[in-house]
């Protein structure tokens with residue numbers, strides 16, 4: 192649907208012209224602008240302060256060469272990125288994605304989303320994102336280490352505990368963060384909380400590993416509760432089998448649901464008895480193998496090659512936890528036709544605009560990524576606090592703060608949706624609530 196507000200429609204055209212060949216970034220801006228139309232009408236002061244123009248332009252974009260030597264002595268070159276998008280409410284904060292599909296448009300969409308997500312957490316964090324087109328899959332530990340050291344050699348010039356604090360994302364887990372932290376410490380001769388998602392022996396926070404997936408379920412449970420439902424007894428389809436998917440599966444199961452699928456980029460497994468998470472953890476976290484291996488543990492389960500048919504699986508609730516645009520309009524229609532009444536997003540922007548239209552047409556409960564998956568960065572914020580005071584909190588303490596934050600994020604989305612006459616549209620609620628805090632800060636700080 193075209194934008195009705197002329198000011199935002201014209202600005203979107205400018206954004207499209209200024210950022211050619213970046214469809215994911217344009218998709219993210221279009222969605223946010225669609226939600227912000229009533230805000231632009233109601234708040235001419237923010238229009239006058241140039242907040243909309245400034246918020247779509249990254250404060251700084253860093254692109255750099257990452258040379259490294261593979262195990263055969265061959266020189267390799269990847270491209271590194273860090274987009275420092277917005278520092279109105281705190282130091283730039285956001286993950287690093289290592290995946291062959293990474294290019295400027297992916298990092299910019301993720302950095303843009305991160306601004307609003309971080310604002311929703313209520314913690315003082317600006318928005319940023321980075322990464323590289325390096326593919327950790329099939330690389331030895333030594334190769335991953337040499338890549339991470341080279342990547343950090345350049346990145347270290349731009350980040351710092353009060354400037355920009357990266358973390359994990361697709362392809363970047365505890366191993367990669369450890370290598371990067373070691374290199375930063377060596378280069379700068381300082382031990383600071385410059386990265387989050389660190390190992391527990393050197394400043395990491397308990398519950399950071401679980402945070403995104405647990406947070407997905409805390410938000411979703413709250414959304415279900417507000418609509419007279421709960422996870423109890425529900426059949427859940429989860430995509431992905433990485434950090435977010437694994438801990439979403441664990442928490443959904445603890446809350447009484449039966450999770451019947453998980454996937455990787457090759458295909459998906461269906462286990463009608465409910466996923467055996469110990470087997471998945473062994474395959475993915477320990478052995479770094481493919482999800483197909485699940486059949487070695489459970490021959491009665493079914494493996495299907497390819498990812499998209501996962502959305503044909505009948506379910507009550509779908510939690511996409513793999514990657515952007517993994518649910519298109521057709522997949523969304525299949526979900527709806529098979530009785531799915533709730534889609535809540537663990538991955539960043541997993542639904543295409545057409546899929547989102549289908550959710551609304553079918554009156555499904557829709558939890559948007561920037562609210563639903565904010566638990567990861569929220570606990571990153573708590574890791575920063577612990578590093579600053581040189582203390583570590585217990586698992587229970589961090590987990591209960593996480594839960595509290597997720598409950599409040601749902602509340603903010605719900606209230607903003609009601610205030611703007613869009614009750615039940617949590618996408619609009621998340622975009623509006625996330626935007627307003629950043630916008631007020633940008634206005635107060637003047638034209639910077």
Ligand code: NDP
Pocket residue numbers: 290292359360361362363403431432433434435436454455456457498512513514515537538539564565567568
């Ligand atoms: P991981 O690297 O741990 O896992 C990613 C999972 O998604 C893997 O199963 C992977 O399969 C699959 N996947 C990745 N890319 C594709 C693709 N192009 N097509 C199909 N499947 C794919 O990453 P995370 O679990 O950390 O991240 C998952 C999502 O959650 C991402 O969108 C990320 O941005 C988002 N997110 C992550 C947070 C975090 O704290 N880690 C916080 C908030 C959001 P394969 O192994 O075959 O590549």
Ligand code: 2IT
Pocket residue numbers: 284285286287308356357358359360361387539564565567568569571
């Ligand atoms: O998308 C995300 O929010 C993340 N990958 C986590 C970012 C962080 O800084 O913990």
